[in-house]
Amino acid sequence: MSIKFQKVSYVYSQGSPLEKKGLDNVSFELKDNSFTAIIGHTGSGKSTLMQHFNALLKPTSGQIEIAGSLITPETTDKHLKKLRRHVSLVFQFPETQLFENTVLDDIAFGPKNFGYDSEKAKASAQRWLDRVGLPKDIANRSPFELSGGQMRRVAIAGVLAYEPEILCLDEPGVGLDPRARAKMMQLFFEYQKAGHTIILVTHNMDDVAEYADDVLVMEKGRLIKHDVPQKIFNDRSWLKKHYLDEPRASLFASQLTNYTFTDLPLTKKELIAGIKYNLRK
């Protein structure tokens, strides 16, 4: 049940004077239970690509196989609920989607929509409230009384509460303090290890290095590279040419001119190990 894009193109407001190309002939395949990062410039088509995963946008041409569904330009809205049960999408600043009177009801909104009975939805909401690290006593408070970071966690709990197999995240850590960020990324990492697939759109290369095992690089609506992080970050001149950053660890390693590294260190852990090895020599 892998994710397969075949020659997918998308054009915004086709046929109108404001026509604009969003995706251009994108093809790739992602494995189950992988952690994929999508990187690239602002306006490179990352978010457009993301909205194809659960058919919020349907391709203008090409086809997508995902979670047992086939999406083509002719797909109707009728059968998409089944797909959205399995593929969920967390938008940037998801706290703007909160609307219920209590935190618990808001988290239970998704599960209820996907056919959980009220009891089961509540139980699942309670469980995920706990998993995202929020105290139990806020369950019956209004989501609008919470801080920005807490609201973000409520929103994310609301998406995880029906445990989608594929979770797509658009910059989930933006605007959070460093500790909350790290906790959240850890949560997603654990979710992936529990047997789910994660697709992450991000500008943060440290996150890519730390968590991803597969990277898609977008530019001007085209997929320009699809590889493992090690290979992507190894080619420094290529990164520079496409205005991409590299992780802080590899940047630091590049300054240590008289050190030798067998593999380019991408994370703090690898960097420390590399430095230790060099010092011991």
Place this chain on the structure above:
Amino acid sequence: MNKILIGRYIAGDSIVYKMDPRGKLVATILFIFVIFLANNPATYAILTIFSLVAVAATKLNGKVFWDGVKPIIWLILFTSLLQLFFTVGGKVYWQWMMLAVSSYGIINAIYIFIRFTLIVLISTVMTVTTMPLEIADAIEWLLTPLKLFKVPVDKIALVMSIALRFVPTLFDQTFKIMNAQRARGADFNNGGLITRAKAITPLLVPLFISSLETAIDLATAMESRGYRGDQGRTRYRILQWSLYDLINLVYFIILVILLLIFRTH
């Protein structure tokens, strides 16, 4: 929703674009009155020709204007049909109970059809070639005399430009929230009337909240940049009459004179 053309500006670079928005706005409003001067085939022909020249002067794709007419084509046809069947007088061609097709009816139906279409065309010419902010400036200028009656024209103008500025932002926000709720299973398009009305709560509540938050943030930001809402504020966008507006004016006057000459008294 991408198909709605009202309030949509399409970039271009023809003579109509260079005209002053005040001139265009006034001409458009007056046009709606002037159109009633026409009362015979000759005057309707003049009106149609003048309007089509104005449309051509924008140098935009004709499809843009068809998009402008399309949403209300049914209203236009419905009104024309009513005229066709319910006007009495002249030679009667066909009759069935109250319905009758007469020579007067046919002529009236055609007139109404032309009138409606021209009004839509001319207002499309204005909205498509004028940026919303320019329109707001033009309205402010038109309202200026009301200052004599203590109407806070400056504040109304500010409200208008802020409102216009946030229309696209709110649209984006609406789509974003809709998509986010769809992603967790909300369904906006199916079910009966009540189900659909209920389904809109997850959209409206966040939208209201984010608008209020935006308003508070914006007010603070404006105050911190020295806005006090008092008199003595200067303006940056200054509208300027140019030669193109003279063309606009002369063109309009010629139209009115021709209509006055050729209309039957």
